[in-house]
Amino acid sequence: KAAGIEDEDTIRKMCVLANAVVFTSGGTTFMLAGEEMLRNKQGDSNSYMSSDEINQLDYSLKIKNADVFENYQKLIAFKKKTTALHLDAPSVDVEFLDNNAVIVCRFVSDGSQYIVIHANGGVTSASVNCEGYAIILDTLGTASVNGGSVSPDKYQTLILKK
Numbered sequence: 001k002a003a004g005i006e007d008e009d010t011i012r013k014m015c016v017l018a019n020a021v022v023f024t025s026g027g028t029t030f031m032l033a034g035e036e037m038l039r040n041k042q043g044d045s046n047s048y049m050s051s052d053e054i055n056q057l058d059y060s061l062k063i064k065n066a067d068v069f070e071n072y073q074k075l076i077a078f079k080k081k082t083t084a085l086h087l088d089a090p091s092v093d094v095e096f097l098d099n100n101a102v103i104v105c106r107f108v109s110d111g112s113q114y115i116v117i118h119a120n121g122g123v124t125s126a127s128v129n130c131e132g133y134a135i136i137l138d139t140l141g142t143a144s145v146n147g148g149s150v151s152p153d154k155y156q157t158l159i160l161k162k
Contacts, residue, residue: 001043010121012038013155016071016139017118020157023075024105024116026090036072037061071139078137078159084109098126102152113162119152127151133160 005011015038022029033039034057041047047054062069084090084107095104101122106115117128131148137159143150145160152158 010155012065012068013140014121016068017120017155017157019072020075020139021103021118023072023079024085024118024157024159026085026087026092029079031072033057034061036069038065038068074137082109082114097128098123102126102128104128115158115160117150117152117156117158117160119154119156121154123152123154125151130160133162135159136161 001011005014015035019031019035022031037057037059038061039057041050041054044050044054079085084092090107092105092107095106096102097104098119099122101120101124103118104115105117106113108114113133115128115130115133119126127149128151129148130145130150133145135143135145135150135158137157139157140153140155142153143156143158150158150160
């Protein structure tokens with residue numbers, strides 16, 4: 001919203017994408033209370049001394065944003081079970097596509113091969129070769145593998161496994 005983006009659906013997708021990058025990166029992951037249900041503090045950038053109204057967790061947001069909550073659950077489960085992401089310096093091959101609008105990360109963990117694709121709002125026509133892989137997480141629920149490749153949508157994260 002500070003950048004002038006008012007469309008709630010876009011903001012939802014951006015929040016999930018931002019944390020999907022965090023949860024699929026190496027090292028320790030940190031998140032704030034309520035992020036998984038799109039909590040905000042009404043623009044208060046330093047709420048330490050603010051009222052309970054600003055700082056409380058509004059659990060009705062969990063119901064309203066159940067899809068976001070479920071994506072976070074899946075991302076957390078993926079992070080917990082993927083030991084390569086627990087290393088200080090995981091061995092990840094990174095590729096940038098579509099004028100850097102898409103990040104493709106390939107790595108091996110516990111005998112499985114993974115492709116993680118993050119597409120920002122500038123993606124136009126990226127296609128990622130994923131022959132032999134299956135989609136195990138799709139933050140938008142819209143992707144499919146066609147002819148051994150996948151094309152991510154704006155603000156989408158895909159995790160594929162072989």
